[in-house]
Amino acid sequence: MSAPNKSYDPVEVEALKPEEIDRARNEALEAVAAATDLDALREVKAAHAGDRSPLALANREIGALPPHAKAEAGKRVGQARGAVGQALKKRQEELEAERDERVLAEEAVDVTLPHDRHPAGARHPLTTLSERIEDVFVAMGYEVAEGPEVEAEWLNFDALNIPPDHPARTMQDTFFVQGPKGEASGDESGVVLRTHTSPVQIRSLLDRELPVYVICPGRVFRTDELDATHTPVFTQVELLAVDEGLTMADLKGTLDHMVQSLFGEDMKTRLRPNYFPFTEPSAEMDMVCYVCHGESVGNVDRPCRTCSSEGWIELGGCGMVNPRVLTACGVDAERYSGFAFGFGIERMLMFRHNVEDMRDMVEGDVRFTRPFGMEI
Known part of the structure; x- marks a missing residue:
């Protein structure tokens, strides 16, 4: 059985290249910022933070690296995924607050209005x-x-x-x-x-x-x-x-x-x-x-x-x-x-x-x- 390849360079793996990690993170952050409602944000989360997202796929490639290269690649991918997760959480809180404020405005009940707006019935x-x-x-x-x-x-x-x-x-x-x-x-x-x-x-x-x-x-x-x-x-x-x-x-x-x-x-x-x-x-x-x-x-x-x-x-x-x-x-x-x-x-x-x-x-x-x- 051959010994581990200690000379393996993670930058040669396309998904783990620093510029690819930065690009996937930036695309995710832009998509999160562009989400205008909670439904759109759920789609962004599935596309950029789900199991088939670019960063998730890059995270899977780390396991194939030699031991001395895993730490640096893992840190780079982890920071990118953490930034996307924080952006998703913050945007969700903002959109939920906007939704609650809109619901309060649209469904507000004016208690000063007449309570008997339905006309009373009448027998023939x-x-x-x-x-x-x-x-x-x-x-x-x-x-x-x-x-x-x-x-x-x-x-x-x-x-x-x-x-x-x-x-x-x-x-x-x-x-x-x-x-x-x-x-x-x-x-x-x-x-x-x-x-x-x-x-x-x-x-x-x-x-x-x-x-x-x-x-x-x-x-x-x-x-x-x-x-x-x-x-x-x-x-x-x-x-x-x-x-x-x-x-x-x-x-x-x-x-x-x-x-x-x-x-x-x-x-x-x-x-x-x-x-x-x-x-x-x-x-x-x-x-x-x-x-x-x-x-x-x-x-x-x-x-x-x-x-x-x-x-x-x-x-x-x-x-x-x-x-x-x-x-x-x-x-x-x-x-x-x-x-x-x-x-x-x-x-x-x-x-x-x-x-x-x-x-x-x-x-x-x-x-x-x-x-x-x-x-x-």
Whole structure:
């Protein structure tokens, strides 16, 4: 085995030449100084201080040198790698400080700004008013009854004493889902979108024990054009009371209490004779104008746009339940009597809040609902 080559000169190894070491160190220092963010600095570190960097490769060549030459070469490479390491550490501290300062500036929270910049939600006023009406009657002992919106034609018309040739049963007023199948199938009743919530009253008489006191709110459907005062889908509320000895006086007192609860204690109502197939006698219920309280009647100096200076506003229809309706539901009309009334909640909302266009209620614009607030 031959002895070590003590005459081996490390400067003859290209990677260990002083000028190569200085060049690799200077390139590394320039790259470190040019790094503008931490991501760029990580790339510089991998390229100039990683395992495959020029200085790391030069450090591996030292092991092949003779013992007397390793010290000087190792010192030269070690000083270069140390300078690069110090530069990387210093630059990283600078970039981290710049990052933290930028984050503090960009993500600062101004605690003096309003805390409630998100607008509060609002319930739809039709829902709120419907629940308020329900509360009035629940406090009087009534139950809230509900039923399907797709209803049998018998419940929607026949049981309410509306004969087959009645104009309301034509396509001009009613949305028909399915026509009658005929006597052969045993199903002579068609299926419609309910035109009023009266079928719920019929279901209540069929399902409940007497006496019956129910209020029936819900959506109804008619083939009306959508305009400022009409909509094909609207919300209706109806009331039914069936008991022994009920009279028109009970109906009038109930209507007075409802109007006074919703519009004020000084409000009055009146009944005008009318005709409905399901009530006998029947009447239209008017309430005194809530704006002028009747003072505009005959007063040319103080006209009222709300009631057209008539002093009264029509609210809905009412009357004593027709004995034929009671009989159709299996109720003894000789023993029991009842009263009923119904009105549109949209129209009442227009009265209470001076809403001029019914289309605003159905378009879903939050600018309409927000002023009514989040009443629970």
